[in-house]
Amino acid sequence: MSGGRLQGFAAARIALLAGLALAMTLASPVTAHAQPRQDTSRGGNNAGDDETQRRARTRLELASAYYAEGRLDTALEEIKRALASSPDLPQALNLRALIYSALGDDPQAEESFKRALGVASADGDVLHNYGWFLCQRNRHAEADVMFQRTLALQQYRTPRRTLLVQGICEARSGRLELAEQTLKRAYEIDAANPATAMNLSDVLYRRGEHERARFYVRRVNNNAELRNAESLWLAARIENRLGNAQGVRDLGNQLRSSYPQSREASAFERGGFDE
Template identity: 50%
Template sequence: MTVPSTGSVLPRRSARTLSAVLLIAAALAGCGTPQSQQQPPRTESDKTDNDRRAQVRLELASGYFARGQYETALDEVKLAMSAKPDLPEAINLRSLIYAAMGEFGLAEDGFKQLIARDRNNPDTLHNYGWFLCQRGRYAESYQQFDAAVAVPTYRTPARTLLAWGACEAREGRLVPAQVHLVKAFEADPGNPTIAMNLGEVLYRQGEYERARFYARRVNSNVEQANAASLWLELRIERRLGNAANMEDLGQQLRRKYPQAPETQALNNGRFDE
């Protein structure tokens, strides 16, 4: 695309919020194809017909995977691998699809195959770490995330720091979760998913002013704001005793997202389940 808990367990509602915000982002980030650490970059003139066929099939497979059409995505990966049998990008995506389909043994076999081939591929390490996190194997997942961000040529460490922090939050380890999410934010301050997860962790630790900074950062951008971000800021304002701001955010939720789970929770007064 996851050691005994050393911190307080997140309340059930918080765990769901973190999952809803984080799982989608990390799964899509996991679709990134592995970066070559050993070979010089290839240009269009280097590609064979089989390369091009495999690339087209993989692009289709990634699209189907993102839409949850796992069987169709798997068929496209198989077609890509018929053109390029040992293509790392195809094996990586196939493992993500297997995991989404509940074929956990097959998924793990694929990740291990890739890591045995190249232990310093950060994308594979990230994906395998996220897979382990989803399986509740937190200590193992942290090892993969740590190895990924340690690769000097890794271009997108923020996504792994995000996944790392979110996994720690799911386990209830809020202090280290905050550390990794702050690092993720420093690396990619424009990422609303990082801001949301950091805001949620700070909220659960009672750091309401800091949490509000990150929630408002998301909600100030109309293209980024959503039911989850409005709900987070509303709960923060409730803790701070700002009834007027809370009412305004509640009106936005009811107007823009009347059927959202967050709106239903608001209507039923379920603020911190």
């Protein structure tokens, strides 16, 4: 977030909404629920083991902070130190995968995800993030498997975020009817989430369900803290399809006054409603 506004909406294309979804997906890489394997074959060394784990988790917390700041190389160094202390810490492997993904090193990212799942096959955070990684690379069938495994976990506490990215992936692969069903499930769980409302509105717009699309995008635009150029532009496109010329003008005026340099304002000026 910046200045109290959610960033990353891209109403014209579902694929461009991925930025916000990813930010939500990676919100807490340190808080996975699975625990690393413990070596119980040797007795009397619990204090040493505890100190090793403490050091690893301290490094992990530092890496997470650096990652959040975009200091990826520094984050990676801290993760390497964490894994040197605790090679099977799934949270560290998960974060390493995210860092490598952000650095564009897909082979290393995937290796880290697979290693994390080898340690903790029922870790919902890892499954969720690996599913999103696969979706971004258009490996939709594999992504579906990861999302389904995530949602099947009884202890998984945030199904709404997995349903959101699953719906985005389904839309990106052209499965709009299925995407609508998935995003409606996410919306039923968390109707206040603007990312879900925007994605659902965009899917409905693309399916020709313009009245219904209007309902969801208005939920975003009626909140001054949430609306932005992308949400206004989606609303303008919907009103254009509904033949509401005055509504289109009003939304265009808001775009011009609030976001004059945005690509959405430029698209409005040239009448690119169907681009």
